[in-house]
Amino acid sequence: MSRTPQPYADPYRAGVALGLVLLAAFVVMGRGLGASGAFASTTTEVATLVAPQRAAQSPYFARYLADGVPPWRDWLVFEILGVVIGGGLSAWLAGRLRRTVERGPRLATGPRLTFAFAGGGTMGLGAVLARGCTSGQALTGGALLSLGSWVFIVAAFGAAYAVAPLLRRLWT
């Protein structure tokens, strides 16, 4: 843990590598990458275990129960498990594993974690409405030139730039 962390990779090289991973998913599986879908499947699985009748009544959870396969046996759930392993392994190899709370210079740990939770919740709502996030819509749908995905990209970054000046205290 005391090793000096290696610097991050060149963003363009990392981007090309990420693009090749995405291309591999298209070529092998005929589908792209995702992240929020794994959250949706896992949430459906838990909701079904805790309150099966209520979960089946929600048209949203019903989407993930329709095919009869348990929601956790989903492509994106296994992909995200891989993301966690791959991300952790890569950081470990580069000496970048650190138990920290990343926050802006003016923000204390408690508020940072509150904002992180609120941000996660807000993105959860947004991803349900948009049927995907920066992975499933922006990267995957972007490379496939899907109209809705490009609308999502413009809306998400547009809103982020509109909101950022109001949240300056969080990050600067």
Next chain:
Amino acid sequence: MSAPLPLGATLGESSSLAIAFVIGIAFGATLERAGLGSARKLAGQFYLTDLTVLKVMFSAIVTAMLGLFWLGRLGVLDLTRVYVPETYLVPQLAGGLVFGAGFVLAGLCPGTSCVAAATGRIDGAVTVAGMFAGVLVTGAAFGSIGGFAERTALGVRRLPDVLHLSYGATVLVVVVAALAAFAIAERLERVARGEEQV
């Protein structure tokens, strides 16, 4: 003669899930190598001090887009068997706006929050927990907002159809847009470092 790829439906469930896991490892590792497990780095995108997000995402999109185009053209990949997300115009616009606000609050997106959590960042783990809460609450309330989420369903709708351009011309437009964005990003970073005036 039909194109041999994608394998997709010819694979059994177990091998599909195993491939998903392996692709996920590569996905997580590239995000981590790029520094996208770091919320401060991601937030730099919105304050124009560090444009790594734009550079990584746009070069990934261009790489995959060019790969799809050329593999399709060479007859190696059957593009009609690649799943394209359907367009729901208004909910995707609204969802994108909400998502963007959450992106700045958390400094992470769903995929990168998993990488942040895996690399020891507590804020990443809390963002993951927030995502679960958000999906659970939205899913439970879907009876009342579901109608909105199903609006303006246009099916598979792609930019070439909307722009009235050929597939190849649209690809070229995106490549040129990416190169212009990279040039602007480099300039903005030089300005942020004080090496250049606006």
